[in-house]
Amino acid sequence: MTELNEHPAVIEICNQLKTLVSCDFVGLALQNVSGPDVRWHYAAGNLNDKYKRITVRFGKGVAGKIISSGSPMILENFPNEIIGKVTDHPIMLAENLISSYAVPLFFNGVPKGVLLVGKREAYTFTETEQKLVDESAHTLEHLLKAHIIL
Amino acid sequence: MDLISSKQQISSYIIDSQEEEIKRIALELHEGVGQNLYSILTGLQFVETGIKEPHMKNHLREMSLLIEKTIQEIRLLSVELHPPALTTLGLLPAVKNYIKLYTSTFGILVDLESDGDERPIPERKRIAVFRVCQEALVNIAKYADTSEVKMNFYWNENELKINIHDFGKGFQPVEPKDHTSSSGLAAMKERMYLTGGEFTISSKIGEGTSIQISLPF
Numbered sequence: 001m002t003e004l005n006e007h008p009a010v011i012e013i014c015n016q017l018k019t020l021v022s023c024d025f026v027g028l029a030l031q032n033v034s035g036p037d038v039r040w041h042y043a044a045g046n047l048n049d050k051y052k053r054i055t056v057r058f059g060k061g062v063a064g065k066i067i068s069s070g071s072p073m074i075l076e077n078f079p080n081e082i083i084g085k086v087t088d089h090p091i092m093l094a095e096n097l098i099s100s101y102a103v104p105l106f107f108n109g110v111p112k113g114v115l116l117v118g119k120r121e122a123y124t125f126t127e128t129e130q131k132l133v134d135e136s137a138h139t140l141e142h143l144l145k146a147h148i149i150l
Numbered sequence: 151m152d153l154i155s156s157k158q159q160i161s162s163y164i165i166d167s168q169e170e171e172i173k174r175i176a177l178e179l180h181e182g183v184g185q186n187l188y189s190i191l192t193g194l195q196f197v198e199t200g201i202k203e204p205h206m207k208n209h210l211r212e213m214s215l216l217i218e219k220t221i222q223e224i225r226l227l228s229v230e231l232h233p234p235a236l237t238t239l240g241l242l243p244a245v246k247n248y249i250k251l252y253t254s255t256f257g258i259l260v261d262l263e264s265d266g267d268e269r270p271i272p273e274r275k276r277i278a279v280f281r282v283c284q285e286a287l288v289n290i291a292k293y294a295d296t297s298e299v300k301m302n303f304y305w306n307e308n309e310l311k312i313n314i315h316d317f318g319k320g321f322q323p324v325e326p327k328d329h330t331s332s333s334g335l336a337a338m339k340e341r342m343y344l345t346g347g348e349f350t351i352s353s354k355i356g357e358g359t360s361i362q363i364s365l366p367f
């Protein structure tokens with residue numbers, strides 16, 4: 001896809017979501033047009049720019065698991081109760097996140113993106129908050145549909 | 151034979167057999183599983199050319215993409231377990247390869263500098279030094295809360311010195327005998343000791359952590 005800053009509507013939705021669920025971090029990962037790499041294209045509330053250099057590993061960590069399974073994922077108290085190693089969760093480490101809720105973005109019926117909200121404290125995202133994330137993800141799917149080559 | 155050195159021999163034996171096993175699995179993943187998946191991918195791409203229905207074509211393309219992702223992950227897993235460069239090209243190229251993977255995994259930049267001419271190191275020692283560097287970098291990703299690391303190699307007449315500094319939050323190091331729960335640092339020290347080298351760690355809250363490794367030739 002083209003650079004995200006050419007899509008202010010996408011950025012707007014991420015920023016809005018951060019306010020709506022009053023979380024510390026919002027991240028949007030998308031599969032590259034060429035090749036299978038998935039990267040974090042946009043973040044709000046980030047502490048540093050490590051997310052820009054992270055390539056999501058397929059099947060690993062929050063984002064990688066969501067891309068491979070197509071199901072949402074909740075972490076309430078990282079690194080407790082995780083499956084696999086602490087180092088399988090680079091975005092949690094990079095941004096000092098303790099809790100997160102993340103959902104897949106589907107394009108053409110295939111999970112090719114991740115929308116993640118996170119907090120730097122232990123937390124359980126409420127059903128209302130989860131719904132807000134789900135809705136934002138759907139809006140993003142529509143907005144980005146034209147920009148992801150399928 | 152006294153007790154100490156026989157204990158050391160056992161440790162060395164365990165480490166060596168573990169490394170052998172890791173190497174075997176890494177190779178099996180890369181040459182075996184990876185190659186097979188690659189053959190399947192080529193086969194699928196061939197089948198795709200003979201299919202007309204757009205729906206089926208699309209389905210096949212998604213399957214190919216999934217296999218491509220799996221091949222890539224298998225390759226990364228294999229390199230992580232035992233980088234082929236460590237056996238074929240030597241310590242420095244292996245560390246350079248690992249750093250690339252490390253930056254794309256954790257987003258942490260590593261500035262690597264090497265002074266002097268690289269010297270050949272026996273494989274056992276090479277693996278030990280590599281593992282200690284790897285463990286140091288993993289600790290940094292886990293605990294240091296930093297975006298950059300400085301790594302220096304100094305190849306001297308009779309020893310290799312490596313310095314890893316993380317500019318992170320630092321911590322209060324405890325004597326290895328005092329902490330029984332976490333043994334990563336103790337294991338790094340022991341591993342360098344078993345290869346005839348040395349390992350020291352120093353850390354200052356707010357300034358970061360430094361690790362020094364030395365290996366006599």
Ligand SMILES: Nc1ncnc2c1ncn2[C@@H]1O[C@H](COP(=O)(O)OP(=O)(O)O)[C@@H](O)[C@H]1O
Nearest residue numbers: 289290293294318320321332333334335336359
């Ligand atoms: N680079 C570093 N920056 C900050 N703290 C560190 C660093 N390396 C190690 N530590 C601290 O030292 C402790 C012990 O590390 P280690 O023995 O490797 O155990 P672990 O199995 O938790 O990685 C860690 O829990 C951490 O608090």
Ligand SMILES: [Mg+2]
Nearest residue numbers: 285289334335
């Ligand atoms: Mg450790």
